Amino acid sequence: MHFAPLPYLDPGSGSMIIQIAIAVLLGLGVALRASWGGIKKYFGVKPKPEDEDDDSGDA
Amino acid sequence: MRMMIQAMRKTGQLSASFRDPSGFLFTDNGILYRQINRAYSLDYARLMDSGLYAKLVKANLLIPHVETDQLPAQSDAAFKVIQPEQVAFISYPYEWSFSQLKDAALATLSIQKRALKLDMSLKDASAYNIQFVRGKATVIDTLSFEIYKAGEPWVAYKQFCQHFLAPLALMAYRDVRLSQLLRVYIDGVPLDLVSGLLPAKTKFNFGLLTHIHIHAGAQKRYSDRVAAPRKGGLSKQALTGLIESLENTIKKLIWKPAGTEWGDYYENTNYTDAAFEHKKQLVKEWSAEKKPALVWDLGGNTGVFSREAASSGAYTVSFDIDPAAVEQNYRTVKTKKEQNILPLVLDLTNPSPALGWDHSERDSFGARGPVDMVLALAVIHHLAISNNVPLPQLAEFFASHCRRWLVIEFVPKSDSQVQKLLTSREDIFPNYTREGFESAFSSSFIIQRSESVRDSERTIFLMEAR
Numbered sequence: 001m002h003f004a005p006l007p008y009l010d011p012g013s014g015s016m017i018i019q020i021a022i023a024v025l026l027g028l029g030v031a032l033r034a035s036w037g038g039i040k041k042y043f044g045v046k047p048k049p050e051d052e053d054d055d056s057g058d059a
Numbered sequence: 060m061r062m063m064i065q066a067m068r069k070t071g072q073l074s075a076s077f078r079d080p081s082g083f084l085f086t087d088n089g090i091l092y093r094q095i096n097r098a099y100s101l102d103y104a105r106l107m108d109s110g111l112y113a114k115l116v117k118a119n120l121l122i123p124h125v126e127t128d129q130l131p132a133q134s135d136a137a138f139k140v141i142q143p144e145q146v147a148f149i150s151y152p153y154e155w156s157f158s159q160l161k162d163a164a165l166a167t168l169s170i171q172k173r174a175l176k177l178d179m180s181l182k183d184a185s186a187y188n189i190q191f192v193r194g195k196a197t198v199i200d201t202l203s204f205e206i207y208k209a210g211e212p213w214v215a216y217k218q219f220c221q222h223f224l225a226p227l228a229l230m231a232y233r234d235v236r237l238s239q240l241l242r243v244y245i246d247g248v249p250l251d252l253v254s255g256l257l258p259a260k261t262k263f264n265f266g267l268l269t270h271i272h273i274h275a276g277a278q279k280r281y282s283d284r285v286a287a288p289r290k291g292g293l294s295k296q297a298l299t300g301l302i303e304s305l306e307n308t309i310k311k312l313i314w315k316p317a318g319t320e321w322g323d324y325y326e327n328t329n330y331t332d333a334a335f336e337h338k339k340q341l342v343k344e345w346s347a348e349k350k351p352a353l354v355w356d357l358g359g360n361t362g363v364f365s366r367e368a369a370s371s372g373a374y375t376v377s378f379d380i381d382p383a384a385v386e387q388n389y390r391t392v393k394t395k396k397e398q399n400i401l402p403l404v405l406d407l408t409n410p411s412p413a414l415g416w417d418h419s420e421r422d423s424f425g426a427r428g429p430v431d432m433v434l435a436l437a438v439i440h441h442l443a444i445s446n447n448v449p450l451p452q453l454a455e456f457f458a459s460h461c462r463r464w465l466v467i468e469f470v471p472k473s474d475s476q477v478q479k480l481l482t483s484r485e486d487i488f489p490n491y492t493r494e495g496f497e498s499a500f501s502s503s504f505i506i507q508r509s510e511s512v513r514d515s516e517r518t519i520f521l522m523e524a525r
Contacts, residue, residue, distance in 0.1 A: 007182060008081075009218065011212075011215070018273060022304070030296045
């Protein structure tokens with residue numbers, strides 16, 4: 001796999017391939033969730049507040 | 060940062076940071092600096108200008124730094140020199156309890172999520188980039204960020220899985236002591252090894268199935284292949300999905316400290332509340348009087364006495380061999396938001412060695428000392444009797460780690476805990492007496508005070524290094 005510029009650590013071919021496969025699958029989930037949120041919003045359901053910016057990694 | 064100084068090579072460059080072409084650490088007059096090379100100038104500018112730096116520092120996820128006029132150590136490549144805030148004590152992932160490694164993992168993912176939002180990405184996800192600063196898992200390598208290029212996967216994915224997910228899964232599903240594999244494998248535990256060690260039921264856990272088992276299989280299958288880039292690459296949405304999947308998988312990994320050898324040690328002691336309180340009071344008094352900046356509590360258990368030392372303002376590292384005690388100690392740090400106590404797992408009879416390239420990437424336990432004050436409470440009998448270390452050698456050991464003060468408890472043979480240690484073995488310790496102890500330690504220390512612990516046969520000494 002070639003990326004420009006090359007990373008200074010070897011990301012591993014197998015790791016990159018499997019990452020893309022998993023990420024594409026999970027990306028679908030993120031997309032679905034986003035559009036489901038859109039549908040809910042359209043029907044007046046308030047979205048839950050996003051707390052991600054407040055978490056400090058010690059959850 | 061003494062360990063850094065000891066790990067320094069002739070160039071002035073510290074050997075723990077030699078891999079990254081973006082820059083490196085060096086010291087001058089005992090102050091730690093990081094040189095940023097010109098090759099990294101655009102990424103550094105983005106980190107600072109995008110607001111990511113400020114955001115991460117505010118959330119205690121990244122070490123704060125200031126830009127300085129300090130001359131660079133290698134001027135031909137230099138872009139800037141920064142001075143990061145000094146970390147009180149450097150610890151390594153194989154010294155962390157389960158929750159410490161878990162929090163370090165979650166901090167890394169939280170940083171990556173925030174970075175992606177501002178079009179940056181972590182270019183490495185090494186567990187060694189994390190240190191506990193004011194009680195919280197914090198990235199100390201300011202040069203870990205790079206400008207995100209649309210469509211590209213996360214270059215540090217493999218490293219993240221090896222450094223964090225793999226050992227955490229082993230600790231949660233197999234045995235907490237497997238964290239020690241991190242001591243053997245400096246770039247994280249190989250995934251094929253982890254996949255083989257994990258119980259079969261982990262294949263029914265989507266995160267572990269994909270990020271460990273299938274990932275390990277893919278590494279093997281494509282090990283000698285250079286794959287072509289995917290057209291269109293990977294969307295940021297997909298990448299976020301990946302990070303969230305890792306996050307969810309890690310959040311669900313649980314280890315409960317029950318059931319290990321000494322988890323409930325304080326409930327199994329032979330001394331009374333009065334004795335316990337007396338010991339606490341002595342440690343508190345002596346640390347308040349001597350005002351050490353850095354204290355090591357060796358055999359600190361869940362940190363009760365470490366907290367007495369820390370109450371004088373000292374940064375106290377509380378070492379114990381039992382991962383359950385250290386886990387409990389760390390949970391207390393989190394609940395009480397304590398900023399100057401660092402619980403760590405350490406076997407005093409086989410302490411952390413110097414590791415990595417040329418033995419200079421990770422410092423040994425000893426190289427990270429000596430410290431102003433060492434506490435050795437209810438530990439001497441384990442070293443002298445269970446581990447057969449003669450008293451003069453014990454005195455030398457403590458003298459080498461102790462710059463000034465030693466607070467040490469002598470537990471005589473008549474004590475029931477020592478009797479327990481002697482029931483199953485021959486008593487080959489004729490010199491293990493209070494007199495023998497005092498005479499052995501007198502060669503390296505001046506005994507300043509000795510107090511009999513109330514309601515017990517034990518004595519606590521305050522000694523000063525000669």
